[in-house]
Amino acid sequence: MMAEKKAKGQGGRFIPGAGIARFREWRGVRDTFYDYTQWLRILGVMAKFMTISPVRIVRGLLEYRWFGSYLAAFNMADKCVEGLRGPALRVAREQIYPIMQNATVQLGQMMKGDRRFGENDFAKKIVLLEQTMPPEMLAGFPNLIPLPLEVYQGLIGCYMDQQLCPHYIDAMEQIGLPSDSCRLSSNAAGVAVCDDFPQIGACIIANNMPCDSSTMNSQLIDRRLGIPSITADVPMRWEDRNTDKYALAQMKKTIAFIEEHTGERFDEEAFWRVIRAHNAEVEREMEKWEYIKTPYSPIGSSIAALYHAFYFTFSGGRLDSIRRADEKILALAEKAYREKENCFPKARHRAIMWGGPGCYWLQFPSWLYNCWGVLVVMSMDNFSGNVMIPTDTLDNALTGIARNYETGVMRRHLTGGWQHTVEFWAEAERFNCDMIVLNDDITCKGALGLTGVILDQAKEKPQKLMMVSNDMFDHRTISRQDMRDQVNSFMSTVMQEEPLDASLMVMDDGDGW
Numbered sequence: 001m002m003a004e005k006k007a008k009g010q011g012g013r014f015i016p017g018a019g020i021a022r023f024r025e026w027r028g029v030r031d032t033f034y035d036y037t038q039w040l041r042i043l044g045v046m047a048k049f050m051t052i053s054p055v056r057i058v059r060g061l062l063e064y065r066w067f068g069s070y071l072a073a074f075n076m077a078d079k080c081v082e083g084l085r086g087p088a089l090r091v092a093r094e095q096i097y098p099i100m101q102n103a104t105v106q107l108g109q110m111m112k113g114d115r116r117f118g119e120n121d122f123a124k125k126i127v128l129l130e131q132t133m134p135p136e137m138l139a140g141f142p143n144l145i146p147l148p149l150e151v152y153q154g155l156i157g158c159y160m161d162q163q164l165c166p167h168y169i170d171a172m173e174q175i176g177l178p179s180d181s182c183r184l185s186s187n188a189a190g191v192a193v194c195d196d197f198p199q200i201g202a203c204i205i206a207n208n209m210p211c212d213s214s215t216m217n218s219q220l221i222d223r224r225l226g227i228p229s230i231t232a233d234v235p236m237r238w239e240d241r242n243t244d245k246y247a248l249a250q251m252k253k254t255i256a257f258i259e260e261h262t263g264e265r266f267d268e269e270a271f272w273r274v275i276r277a278h279n280a281e282v283e284r285e286m287e288k289w290e291y292i293k294t295p296y297s298p299i300g301s302s303i304a305a306l307y308h309a310f311y312f313t314f315s316g317g318r319l320d321s322i323r324r325a326d327e328k329i330l331a332l333a334e335k336a337y338r339e340k341e342n343c344f345p346k347a348r349h350r351a352i353m354w355g356g357p358g359c360y361w362l363q364f365p366s367w368l369y370n371c372w373g374v375l376v377v378m379s380m381d382n383f384s385g386n387v388m389i390p391t392d393t394l395d396n397a398l399t400g401i402a403r404n405y406e407t408g409v410m411r412r413h414l415t416g417g418w419q420h421t422v423e424f425w426a427e428a429e430r431f432n433c434d435m436i437v438l439n440d441d442i443t444c445k446g447a448l449g450l451t452g453v454i455l456d457q458a459k460e461k462p463q464k465l466m467m468v469s470n471d472m473f474d475h476r477t478i479s480r481q482d483m484r485d486q487v488n489s490f491m492s493t494v495m496q497e498e499p500l501d502a503s504l505m506v507m508d509d510g511d512g513w
Contacts, residue, residue: 010082010370011503019509020075031085038093042077045100052108060111064196066153066168069161070107072513073100076160079363080302083370087298087336088343094328095307098321102314103156106147115199127258128204128225130218131155131184132409133232134385135316136278136401137205137254140271141264148313149204149221153196154187155359158473159306161513162360162480165473168194177216182443183473189217192224203228203261205254209411230257236415238406247402248395255398268394275389275397277317278404282386284326291333292377293431298336298343299329302366305353305379309409312385346500348373349464350433354380354424356410356441358470361480368437371484371504372491378431383423384409414447421450428463440469442478466490479510 013021026032050057060067077100081092113123127138128149135146157164165183168190173179175193177186191197206218208231222229232254235243255266285308291297307325315322336343346369353365353376361367365376385408389400406416413420424436438454441447451467458465468486471477488505491497499505 009501009503011501011505011507014507014509015512016508017510018512019507020512021078024078025082027085027089031089035081035089035093038097039074039078041097042074042100045097045104046073049104049108052105053112056111056114056117057108059117060114060198063116064153064198065194066157066164066191066196067107069157069164072160075513076362080306080366082363082366083346084301085345086343087332087341088301091298091329091332092301092303094325094332095303098319098325099307099310101321102319103152103310106314107152109145109147110152110198110200113198113200123200124202124262126201127262128201128227130205130207130221131188131313132209132411133205133207134312134401134404134408135314135318136274136389136404137232137251138258139274139278139317139401140255140266140268141258141262142267142270143264144202144258144262146316146318147200149197150184150188150191150217151313153191154184154473158187158359159362162475163513165190165360166476168196169474180443180445181216182214182445183441183471185214185217186443187473189220192217192220195224197221197225199225201225201227203230203258205229205257206231208233209415228257228261230254232405234402234406236406236411238403238412238416244399244402247406248399251398251402271394271397272391274317275391275400277323279317279388279391281311281315281317281322281326282388284323284330285386287330288326288333289431291330291337294337295432296337296340296343297377298332298341300344300365300375300377301369302363302376305381306362309381309384312381312409344369344375346370346373347375348497348500349375349435350431351376351435351437352378352424352428352431352433353437353439355439355447356444356470356472357439358441358468358475358478358480358483359473360475361470361483364468364480364483367484367504368487371499371501372487372497373500374435374437374491376437377433378427380413380424381409383427384412414444418450418453421447422454422457425457425461425463433463435464435466438465438467440467441472442469443472464495466494475510481506481508481510 077096126145126147131150138146165187168187171193172186172190233250234247292299311322351374368374385404387404390396
Protein backbone atom coordinates (compact mmCIF):
# COMPACT_ATOMS: atom_id res chain seq x y z
CA MET A 1 0.00 0.00 0.00
CA MET A 2 1.04 3.60 -0.51
CA ALA A 3 0.97 4.24 3.23
CA GLU A 4 3.70 1.60 3.71
CA LYS A 5 6.05 3.66 1.50
CA LYS A 6 5.92 6.50 4.05
CA ALA A 7 4.37 8.91 1.59
CA LYS A 8 4.92 12.59 2.21
CA GLY A 9 2.04 14.54 3.69
CA GLN A 10 0.46 15.79 6.86
CA GLY A 11 0.98 12.44 8.56
CA GLY A 12 4.61 13.38 9.17
CA ARG A 13 3.54 16.11 11.63
CA PHE A 14 2.52 13.63 14.31
CA ILE A 15 4.59 11.97 17.02
CA PRO A 16 4.43 8.15 16.70
CA GLY A 17 2.40 6.53 19.45
CA ALA A 18 0.99 9.75 20.85
CA GLY A 19 -0.46 11.06 17.59
CA ILE A 20 0.17 14.62 18.82
CA ALA A 21 1.40 17.19 16.29
CA ARG A 22 5.06 18.22 16.55
CA PHE A 23 4.23 21.68 15.22
CA ARG A 24 1.18 23.70 14.20
CA GLU A 25 -0.33 23.21 10.77
CA TRP A 26 0.76 25.79 8.18
CA ARG A 27 -2.30 27.31 6.50
CA GLY A 28 -0.77 30.39 4.90
CA VAL A 29 0.02 33.58 6.81
CA ARG A 30 -3.52 34.83 7.33
CA ASP A 31 -5.16 31.56 8.41
CA THR A 32 -2.21 30.40 10.50
CA PHE A 33 -2.21 33.69 12.40
CA TYR A 34 -5.99 33.53 12.88
CA ASP A 35 -5.85 29.94 14.12
CA TYR A 36 -3.12 30.83 16.61
CA THR A 37 -5.16 33.75 17.99
CA GLN A 38 -8.04 31.32 18.53
CA TRP A 39 -5.69 28.98 20.39
CA LEU A 40 -4.79 31.91 22.63
CA ARG A 41 -8.51 32.62 23.08
CA ILE A 42 -9.00 29.11 24.47
CA LEU A 43 -5.96 29.62 26.69
CA GLY A 44 -7.78 32.61 28.16
CA VAL A 45 -10.84 30.44 28.78
CA MET A 46 -8.71 27.92 30.68
CA ALA A 47 -7.11 30.67 32.76
CA LYS A 48 -10.53 32.08 33.66
CA PHE A 49 -11.70 28.58 34.56
CA MET A 50 -9.06 28.31 37.27
CA THR A 51 -10.41 31.46 38.95
CA ILE A 52 -13.86 29.94 39.59
CA SER A 53 -12.67 28.03 42.66
CA PRO A 54 -8.87 27.55 42.48
CA VAL A 55 -8.38 25.37 45.55
CA ARG A 56 -11.32 23.10 44.82
CA ILE A 57 -10.35 22.74 41.15
CA VAL A 58 -6.82 21.65 42.11
CA ARG A 59 -8.28 19.22 44.64
CA GLY A 60 -10.62 17.91 41.95
CA LEU A 61 -7.69 17.29 39.60
CA LEU A 62 -6.06 15.23 42.33
CA GLU A 63 -9.28 13.45 43.35
CA TYR A 64 -10.96 12.45 40.09
CA ARG A 65 -9.32 10.32 37.43
CA TRP A 66 -11.58 11.74 34.68
CA PHE A 67 -10.79 15.36 35.50
CA GLY A 68 -7.16 15.14 34.41
CA SER A 69 -8.21 14.19 30.90
CA TYR A 70 -9.37 17.77 30.33
CA LEU A 71 -5.74 18.87 30.19
CA ALA A 72 -5.92 17.53 26.61
CA ALA A 73 -8.51 20.16 25.63
CA PHE A 74 -6.11 22.15 23.44
CA ASN A 75 -5.12 19.06 21.48
CA MET A 76 -8.77 18.11 20.93
CA ALA A 77 -9.67 21.56 19.62
CA ASP A 78 -6.67 21.74 17.27
CA LYS A 79 -7.35 18.32 15.78
CA CYS A 80 -10.97 19.27 15.05
CA VAL A 81 -9.83 21.97 12.61
CA GLU A 82 -7.12 20.05 10.75
CA GLY A 83 -7.09 20.84 7.05
CA LEU A 84 -9.55 23.73 7.30
CA ARG A 85 -8.99 27.13 5.72
CA GLY A 86 -10.89 30.39 5.25
CA PRO A 87 -14.58 30.48 6.25
CA ALA A 88 -14.64 26.78 7.22
CA LEU A 89 -11.82 27.35 9.72
CA ARG A 90 -13.55 30.41 11.16
CA VAL A 91 -16.90 28.66 11.53
CA ALA A 92 -15.27 25.71 13.30
CA ARG A 93 -13.42 28.01 15.69
CA GLU A 94 -16.61 29.96 16.42
CA GLN A 95 -18.29 26.66 17.27
CA ILE A 96 -15.44 25.44 19.46
CA TYR A 97 -15.20 28.59 21.58
CA PRO A 98 -18.62 28.50 23.34
CA ILE A 99 -18.19 24.76 23.91
CA MET A 100 -14.91 25.35 25.72
CA GLN A 101 -16.17 28.49 27.46
CA ASN A 102 -19.31 26.98 28.95
CA ALA A 103 -17.95 23.48 29.59
CA THR A 104 -15.21 24.96 31.78
CA VAL A 105 -17.80 27.06 33.66
CA GLN A 106 -19.82 23.94 34.42
CA LEU A 107 -16.74 21.98 35.46
CA GLY A 108 -15.85 24.82 37.79
CA GLN A 109 -19.39 24.80 39.20
CA MET A 110 -19.08 21.07 39.87
CA MET A 111 -15.93 21.56 41.91
CA LYS A 112 -17.31 24.66 43.64
CA GLY A 113 -20.36 22.72 44.83
CA ASP A 114 -18.68 19.37 45.51
CA ARG A 115 -19.53 18.31 49.08
CA ARG A 116 -16.53 16.03 49.01
CA PHE A 117 -14.43 19.14 49.60
CA GLY A 118 -16.72 20.54 52.31
CA GLU A 119 -20.39 21.35 52.77
CA ASN A 120 -21.62 24.49 50.97
CA ASP A 121 -24.83 26.19 49.92
CA PHE A 122 -23.85 26.36 46.24
CA ALA A 123 -24.43 22.61 45.83
CA LYS A 124 -28.12 23.12 46.66
CA LYS A 125 -28.55 25.36 43.61
CA ILE A 126 -27.60 22.53 41.27
CA VAL A 127 -30.12 20.12 39.74
CA LEU A 128 -28.47 17.20 37.99
CA LEU A 129 -29.76 15.92 34.66
CA GLU A 130 -28.88 12.47 33.44
CA GLN A 131 -27.34 12.44 29.97
CA THR A 132 -29.52 13.04 26.87
CA MET A 133 -31.82 15.40 28.81
CA PRO A 134 -32.34 19.05 27.75
CA PRO A 135 -32.01 21.87 30.33
CA GLU A 136 -35.36 23.38 29.27
CA MET A 137 -36.82 21.20 32.02
CA LEU A 138 -35.57 23.85 34.44
CA ALA A 139 -36.64 26.84 32.33
CA GLY A 140 -38.95 28.09 35.08
CA PHE A 141 -36.27 28.06 37.77
CA PRO A 142 -33.87 30.98 37.13
CA ASN A 143 -32.06 30.52 40.45
CA LEU A 144 -31.18 26.88 39.78
CA ILE A 145 -28.30 25.52 37.70
CA PRO A 146 -28.98 22.50 35.45
CA LEU A 147 -25.85 20.36 35.19
CA PRO A 148 -25.55 17.22 33.06
CA LEU A 149 -24.36 14.11 34.86
CA GLU A 150 -22.22 11.44 33.13
CA VAL A 151 -21.42 13.70 30.15
CA TYR A 152 -18.26 15.12 31.72
CA GLN A 153 -17.18 11.84 33.28
CA GLY A 154 -17.55 9.95 30.03
CA LEU A 155 -18.58 11.44 26.72
CA ILE A 156 -16.61 14.70 26.66
CA GLY A 157 -13.73 13.13 28.57
CA CYS A 158 -13.50 10.43 25.91
CA TYR A 159 -13.29 13.13 23.23
CA MET A 160 -10.23 14.48 25.04
CA ASP A 161 -8.56 11.24 26.06
CA GLN A 162 -9.17 7.81 24.52
CA GLN A 163 -7.47 6.20 27.55
CA LEU A 164 -10.07 7.49 30.04
CA CYS A 165 -13.13 5.25 29.72
CA PRO A 166 -11.56 1.75 29.61
CA HIS A 167 -10.68 2.09 33.31
CA TYR A 168 -14.33 2.64 34.26
CA ILE A 169 -15.59 0.00 31.83
CA ASP A 170 -13.25 -2.55 33.40
CA ALA A 171 -14.39 -1.54 36.90
CA MET A 172 -17.99 -2.09 35.85
CA GLU A 173 -17.23 -5.55 34.45
CA GLN A 174 -15.18 -6.60 37.48
CA ILE A 175 -18.22 -6.45 39.76
CA GLY A 176 -20.12 -8.79 37.45
CA LEU A 177 -22.14 -6.45 35.27
CA PRO A 178 -22.54 -7.50 31.60
CA SER A 179 -19.61 -6.78 29.33
CA ASP A 180 -21.74 -6.46 26.18
CA SER A 181 -23.60 -3.37 27.42
CA CYS A 182 -23.71 0.01 25.71
CA ARG A 183 -20.41 1.74 26.48
CA LEU A 184 -22.13 5.01 27.33
CA SER A 185 -23.97 3.38 30.21
CA SER A 186 -21.15 0.97 31.09
CA ASN A 187 -18.81 3.89 31.63
CA ALA A 188 -21.34 5.74 33.81
CA ALA A 189 -21.85 2.62 35.90
CA GLY A 190 -18.08 2.28 36.29
CA VAL A 191 -17.77 5.90 37.43
CA ALA A 192 -20.46 5.22 40.04
CA VAL A 193 -18.75 2.00 41.18
CA CYS A 194 -15.47 3.92 41.61
CA ASP A 195 -17.27 6.74 43.49
CA ASP A 196 -15.92 9.20 40.93
CA PHE A 197 -19.04 11.35 40.55
CA PRO A 198 -18.81 14.71 42.33
CA GLN A 199 -21.09 14.92 45.36
CA ILE A 200 -23.29 17.76 44.15
CA GLY A 201 -26.89 18.69 43.59
CA ALA A 202 -30.12 19.18 45.48
CA CYS A 203 -31.71 16.40 43.41
CA ILE A 204 -31.34 14.49 40.14
CA ILE A 205 -33.70 13.95 37.21
CA ALA A 206 -33.04 10.62 35.51
CA ASN A 207 -33.93 9.68 31.96
CA ASN A 208 -36.01 6.67 30.95
CA MET A 209 -33.94 5.32 28.10
CA PRO A 210 -35.28 1.79 27.64
CA CYS A 211 -32.15 -0.31 27.14
CA ASP A 212 -30.88 -2.62 29.88
CA SER A 213 -27.61 -0.68 30.11
CA SER A 214 -29.32 2.62 30.84
CA THR A 215 -31.53 1.06 33.51
CA MET A 216 -28.44 -0.50 35.10
CA ASN A 217 -26.40 2.68 35.27
CA SER A 218 -29.35 4.80 36.47
CA GLN A 219 -29.85 2.49 39.44
CA LEU A 220 -26.16 2.52 40.37
CA ILE A 221 -25.92 6.30 40.11
CA ASP A 222 -29.04 6.71 42.25
CA ARG A 223 -27.50 4.56 45.01
CA ARG A 224 -24.12 6.29 44.93
CA LEU A 225 -25.15 9.95 44.81
CA GLY A 226 -27.43 9.81 47.83
CA ILE A 227 -29.73 12.66 46.73
CA PRO A 228 -33.46 12.60 45.86
CA SER A 229 -34.18 11.37 42.34
CA ILE A 230 -37.07 11.16 39.91
CA THR A 231 -37.35 9.63 36.44
CA ALA A 232 -38.77 11.92 33.75
CA ASP A 233 -40.76 9.07 32.27
CA VAL A 234 -41.84 10.54 28.92
CA PRO A 235 -43.23 8.27 26.18
CA MET A 236 -40.96 6.55 23.67
CA ARG A 237 -43.32 6.54 20.69
CA TRP A 238 -43.19 10.29 20.32
CA GLU A 239 -44.98 10.36 16.95
CA ASP A 240 -48.21 9.21 18.61
CA ARG A 241 -49.91 12.44 19.70
CA ASN A 242 -52.13 10.42 22.03
CA THR A 243 -49.13 10.21 24.34
CA ASP A 244 -48.94 14.00 24.78
CA LYS A 245 -51.30 13.96 27.75
CA TYR A 246 -49.07 11.50 29.57
CA ALA A 247 -45.92 13.49 28.67
CA LEU A 248 -47.50 16.69 30.07
CA ALA A 249 -48.37 14.92 33.33
CA GLN A 250 -44.74 13.77 33.64
CA MET A 251 -43.45 17.30 33.11
CA LYS A 252 -45.74 18.68 35.82
CA LYS A 253 -44.67 15.88 38.14
CA THR A 254 -41.01 16.74 37.53
CA ILE A 255 -41.61 20.45 38.21
CA ALA A 256 -43.36 19.60 41.49
CA PHE A 257 -40.41 17.37 42.44
CA ILE A 258 -37.92 20.20 41.76
CA GLU A 259 -39.98 22.61 43.87
CA GLU A 260 -40.17 20.12 46.72
CA HIS A 261 -36.45 19.39 46.91
CA THR A 262 -34.97 22.82 46.13
CA GLY A 263 -37.39 25.17 47.85
CA GLU A 264 -37.69 27.19 44.63
CA ARG A 265 -41.00 28.02 42.97
CA PHE A 266 -41.79 27.87 39.26
CA ASP A 267 -41.39 31.35 37.72
CA GLU A 268 -43.58 31.61 34.60
CA GLU A 269 -42.07 34.92 33.42
CA ALA A 270 -38.55 33.47 33.54
CA PHE A 271 -39.89 30.32 31.84
CA TRP A 272 -41.14 32.23 28.80
CA ARG A 273 -37.83 34.10 28.43
CA VAL A 274 -35.96 30.80 28.17
CA ILE A 275 -38.49 29.24 25.80
CA ARG A 276 -38.36 32.21 23.43
CA ALA A 277 -34.55 31.99 23.41
CA HIS A 278 -34.78 28.24 22.76
CA ASN A 279 -37.03 28.85 19.75
CA ALA A 280 -34.58 31.43 18.44
CA GLU A 281 -31.81 28.81 18.65
CA VAL A 282 -33.92 26.40 16.61
CA GLU A 283 -34.71 29.07 14.00
CA ARG A 284 -31.01 29.81 13.57
CA GLU A 285 -30.29 26.09 13.24
CA MET A 286 -32.85 25.75 10.47
CA GLU A 287 -31.30 28.74 8.70
CA LYS A 288 -27.89 27.03 8.81
CA TRP A 289 -29.40 23.95 7.19
CA GLU A 290 -30.40 25.96 4.15
CA TYR A 291 -26.76 26.95 3.61
CA ILE A 292 -25.51 23.40 4.28
CA LYS A 293 -27.64 22.11 1.40
CA THR A 294 -25.59 24.22 -1.03
CA PRO A 295 -22.06 23.64 -2.41
CA TYR A 296 -20.88 26.86 -0.75
CA SER A 297 -21.43 26.11 2.93
CA PRO A 298 -18.55 26.60 5.42
CA ILE A 299 -20.34 24.40 8.02
CA GLY A 300 -19.32 20.76 8.38
CA SER A 301 -16.61 18.25 9.30
CA SER A 302 -15.84 17.29 12.92
CA ILE A 303 -17.19 20.04 15.12
CA ALA A 304 -20.62 20.89 13.65
CA ALA A 305 -22.53 17.96 15.17
CA LEU A 306 -20.75 18.41 18.51
CA TYR A 307 -21.79 22.06 18.56
CA HIS A 308 -25.44 21.15 18.06
CA ALA A 309 -25.34 18.39 20.69
CA PHE A 310 -23.63 20.83 23.05
CA TYR A 311 -26.29 23.51 22.96
CA PHE A 312 -29.06 20.89 23.10
CA THR A 313 -27.52 19.57 26.33
CA PHE A 314 -26.08 22.73 27.88
CA SER A 315 -27.96 25.76 26.60
CA GLY A 316 -31.62 25.27 25.78
CA GLY A 317 -32.00 29.03 25.46
CA ARG A 318 -29.93 29.86 28.55
CA LEU A 319 -26.55 30.72 27.00
CA ASP A 320 -26.16 34.03 25.18
CA SER A 321 -22.78 32.84 23.91
CA ILE A 322 -24.64 30.43 21.60
CA ARG A 323 -26.59 33.33 20.10
CA ARG A 324 -23.42 35.33 19.50
CA ALA A 325 -21.66 32.34 17.91
CA ASP A 326 -24.68 31.55 15.71
CA GLU A 327 -24.85 35.10 14.44
CA LYS A 328 -21.17 35.03 13.43
CA ILE A 329 -21.55 31.61 11.81
CA LEU A 330 -24.57 32.73 9.80
CA ALA A 331 -22.74 35.87 8.67
CA LEU A 332 -19.82 33.74 7.45
CA ALA A 333 -22.20 31.32 5.72
CA GLU A 334 -24.13 34.14 4.03
CA LYS A 335 -20.90 35.73 2.75
CA ALA A 336 -19.54 32.42 1.43
CA TYR A 337 -22.83 31.71 -0.34
CA ARG A 338 -23.04 35.21 -1.80
CA GLU A 339 -19.50 34.98 -3.16
CA LYS A 340 -20.00 31.35 -4.28
CA GLU A 341 -16.88 30.28 -2.36
CA ASN A 342 -15.90 26.61 -2.21
CA CYS A 343 -15.09 26.35 1.50
CA PHE A 344 -14.07 22.66 1.40
CA PRO A 345 -11.92 22.42 -1.75
CA LYS A 346 -10.71 18.87 -0.99
CA ALA A 347 -14.24 17.46 -0.99
CA ARG A 348 -14.92 14.74 -3.57
CA HIS A 349 -18.00 13.39 -1.77
CA ARG A 350 -20.69 14.84 0.47
CA ALA A 351 -21.73 12.50 3.27
CA ILE A 352 -24.26 12.09 6.06
CA MET A 353 -22.76 10.40 9.15
CA TRP A 354 -25.20 8.27 11.14
CA GLY A 355 -25.26 6.06 14.21
CA GLY A 356 -23.30 5.94 17.46
CA PRO A 357 -19.78 7.27 16.78
CA GLY A 358 -16.43 6.12 18.10
CA CYS A 359 -16.12 8.86 20.73
CA TYR A 360 -12.43 8.07 21.23
CA TRP A 361 -11.91 9.52 17.75
CA LEU A 362 -13.95 12.72 17.60
CA GLN A 363 -11.90 13.90 14.63
CA PHE A 364 -12.86 10.97 12.38
CA PRO A 365 -14.72 13.32 9.96
CA SER A 366 -11.62 15.54 9.73
CA TRP A 367 -9.54 12.52 8.78
CA LEU A 368 -12.12 11.45 6.17
CA TYR A 369 -11.91 14.88 4.57
CA ASN A 370 -8.13 15.23 4.64
CA CYS A 371 -7.26 11.68 3.61
CA TRP A 372 -10.05 10.75 1.20
CA GLY A 373 -11.98 13.93 0.40
CA VAL A 374 -15.18 12.74 2.11
CA LEU A 375 -16.89 15.79 3.62
CA VAL A 376 -19.37 15.05 6.43
CA VAL A 377 -21.96 17.82 6.09
CA MET A 378 -24.47 16.50 8.65
CA SER A 379 -24.46 13.91 11.42
CA MET A 380 -27.24 12.12 13.27
CA ASP A 381 -26.94 14.42 16.29
CA ASN A 382 -27.74 17.44 14.10
CA PHE A 383 -31.28 16.09 13.70
CA SER A 384 -31.95 15.69 17.43
CA GLY A 385 -34.22 18.08 19.28
CA ASN A 386 -34.90 21.10 17.03
CA VAL A 387 -38.45 21.40 18.37
CA MET A 388 -40.20 24.76 18.16
CA ILE A 389 -41.91 24.92 21.56
CA PRO A 390 -45.43 26.46 21.51
CA THR A 391 -45.81 29.77 23.32
CA ASP A 392 -49.61 30.04 23.41
CA THR A 393 -50.30 28.20 26.69
CA LEU A 394 -48.20 26.83 29.51
CA ASP A 395 -49.50 23.28 29.01
CA ASN A 396 -48.61 23.34 25.32
CA ALA A 397 -45.15 24.69 26.14
CA LEU A 398 -44.52 21.93 28.69
CA THR A 399 -45.66 19.37 26.12
CA GLY A 400 -43.22 20.94 23.66
CA ILE A 401 -40.37 20.56 26.16
CA ALA A 402 -41.30 16.89 26.54
CA ARG A 403 -41.24 16.55 22.75
CA ASN A 404 -37.78 18.16 22.62
CA TYR A 405 -36.64 15.58 25.20
CA GLU A 406 -38.33 12.72 23.32
CA THR A 407 -36.56 13.68 20.09
CA GLY A 408 -33.21 14.50 21.68
CA VAL A 409 -29.76 12.99 21.27
CA MET A 410 -30.05 9.18 20.90
CA ARG A 411 -33.77 9.13 21.74
CA ARG A 412 -35.23 10.36 18.43
CA HIS A 413 -33.61 7.68 16.30
CA LEU A 414 -33.40 4.79 18.76
CA THR A 415 -36.72 4.92 20.62
CA GLY A 416 -39.16 6.64 18.28
CA GLY A 417 -39.72 3.66 16.00
CA TRP A 418 -37.38 1.75 13.68
CA GLN A 419 -38.20 3.97 10.70
CA HIS A 420 -36.35 6.86 12.36
CA THR A 421 -33.15 4.82 12.55
CA VAL A 422 -33.06 4.73 8.75
CA GLU A 423 -33.97 8.39 8.15
CA PHE A 424 -30.50 8.96 6.75
CA TRP A 425 -31.59 7.91 3.24
CA ALA A 426 -34.06 10.79 3.02
CA GLU A 427 -31.70 13.21 4.76
CA ALA A 428 -28.87 12.33 2.38
CA GLU A 429 -31.10 13.26 -0.53
CA ARG A 430 -32.26 16.47 1.18
CA PHE A 431 -28.68 17.61 1.80
CA ASN A 432 -27.42 16.54 -1.63
CA CYS A 433 -25.13 13.78 -0.35
CA ASP A 434 -23.82 10.93 -2.44
CA MET A 435 -22.49 8.91 0.50
CA ILE A 436 -23.57 7.67 3.94
CA VAL A 437 -20.98 6.87 6.62
CA LEU A 438 -22.71 4.52 9.04
CA ASN A 439 -21.10 4.27 12.47
CA ASP A 440 -21.63 0.64 13.41
CA ASP A 441 -21.44 0.70 17.22
CA ILE A 442 -20.97 -2.96 18.11
CA THR A 443 -22.45 -2.56 21.62
CA CYS A 444 -25.79 -0.97 20.61
CA LYS A 445 -28.13 -3.94 20.32
CA GLY A 446 -31.04 -1.85 19.04
CA ALA A 447 -29.09 -0.43 16.12
CA LEU A 448 -27.41 -3.75 15.33
CA GLY A 449 -30.83 -5.35 14.95
CA LEU A 450 -31.46 -3.19 11.88
CA THR A 451 -28.16 -3.87 10.09
CA GLY A 452 -29.73 -6.42 7.75
CA VAL A 453 -32.59 -4.05 6.86
CA ILE A 454 -30.13 -1.24 6.10
CA LEU A 455 -27.98 -3.45 3.89
CA ASP A 456 -31.05 -4.58 1.95
CA GLN A 457 -32.18 -0.98 1.47
CA ALA A 458 -28.72 0.03 0.28
CA LYS A 459 -29.08 -2.19 -2.78
CA GLU A 460 -31.82 0.08 -4.11
CA LYS A 461 -30.36 3.47 -3.15
CA PRO A 462 -28.14 5.74 -5.28
CA GLN A 463 -25.92 6.73 -2.32
CA LYS A 464 -22.90 4.64 -1.40
CA LEU A 465 -23.12 3.13 2.10
CA MET A 466 -19.84 2.81 4.03
CA MET A 467 -20.14 1.00 7.37
CA VAL A 468 -17.38 1.64 9.92
CA SER A 469 -17.43 -0.41 13.12
CA ASN A 470 -16.45 1.08 16.48
CA ASP A 471 -16.78 0.34 20.20
CA MET A 472 -17.91 3.87 21.15
CA PHE A 473 -15.83 4.39 24.35
CA ASP A 474 -13.34 1.50 24.18
CA HIS A 475 -10.55 1.90 21.63
CA ARG A 476 -9.00 -1.42 22.66
CA THR A 477 -11.67 -3.42 20.81
CA ILE A 478 -11.69 -1.43 17.57
CA SER A 479 -8.85 1.07 17.40
CA ARG A 480 -8.65 4.27 15.42
CA GLN A 481 -6.39 2.44 12.97
CA ASP A 482 -8.95 -0.35 12.65
CA MET A 483 -11.47 2.31 11.66
CA ARG A 484 -9.02 3.82 9.17
CA ASP A 485 -8.38 0.38 7.68
CA GLN A 486 -12.10 -0.12 7.08
CA VAL A 487 -12.35 3.19 5.25
CA ASN A 488 -9.13 2.62 3.29
CA SER A 489 -10.45 -0.73 2.07
CA PHE A 490 -13.85 0.68 1.09
CA MET A 491 -12.50 3.73 -0.72
CA SER A 492 -9.83 1.83 -2.65
CA THR A 493 -11.94 -1.22 -3.60
CA VAL A 494 -15.57 -0.10 -3.78
CA MET A 495 -15.00 3.52 -4.80
CA GLN A 496 -11.83 2.75 -6.80
CA GLU A 497 -10.19 5.98 -5.60
CA GLU A 498 -6.72 7.08 -4.54
CA PRO A 499 -6.21 8.95 -1.25
CA LEU A 500 -5.62 12.70 -1.24
CA ASP A 501 -2.94 12.24 1.42
CA ALA A 502 -1.55 8.70 1.63
CA SER A 503 0.54 9.58 4.70
CA LEU A 504 -2.70 9.66 6.73
CA MET A 505 -3.82 6.14 5.84
CA VAL A 506 -1.79 4.44 8.57
CA MET A 507 -0.97 6.39 11.72
CA ASP A 508 0.51 5.33 15.04
CA ASP A 509 -1.76 7.01 17.59
CA GLY A 510 -2.86 4.08 19.75
CA ASP A 511 -1.20 5.30 22.94
CA GLY A 512 -2.05 8.99 22.80
CA TRP A 513 -4.93 11.33 23.42
